[in-house]
Amino acid sequence: MWTDAGADPARCAGSGSPGEPARPLADGYPEGRALCGVCLRFVKLDEDSTLTEHETADPDETESEAVHRQEWFNTYGW
Numbered sequence: 001m002w003t004d005a006g007a008d009p010a011r012c013a014g015s016g017s018p019g020e021p022a023r024p025l026a027d028g029y030p031e032g033r034a035l036c037g038v039c040l041r042f043v044k045l046d047e048d049s050t051l052t053e054h055e056t057a058d059p060d061e062t063e064s065e066a067v068h069r070q071e072w073f074n075t076y077g078w
Contacts, residue, residue, distance in 0.1 A: 010055040010056065010057075011053060011054075011055060011056075012036060012038050012039045012041075012054050012055060012056045013038050014036040014037060014038030014039060014043075014051055014054075015051055015052070015053040015054055016050050016051060016053070017036070017037070017038075017050060017051050018049060018050055018051075019034030019035075019036070019043070019045050019049060019050060019051045020034055020045075020049065021033065021034055021045065022034055022035045022042060022072070022076075023076055025068070025071060025072055025075060029068040029071075029072060030042035030068070030069075030072065032044075032045070033045070034051055035078070036051055036054065038056070039054070039055075039056040039057070040069075040078065041054065041056075041057075041058070041069070042069065042072075
């Protein structure tokens with residue numbers, strides 16, 4: 001039986017990785033955030049241009065964010 005004790009940590013392994021702002025869509029999305037190559041989410045950068053600590057998934061993600069991310073990948077790929 002699966003338990004939380006055997007689950008992967010929620011913190012994405014891409015946290016702290018070097019990053020740069022992703023190319024924006026016409027409406028400005030992703031607003032200066034960088035694409036995490038591990039979890040494929042757009043994440044804020046800190047003052048050292050590294051990805052801020054984040055989780056691999058966001059249960060509170062809005063539908064707008066999901067649609068924008070899909071549009072970004074359809075436009076620029078990965």
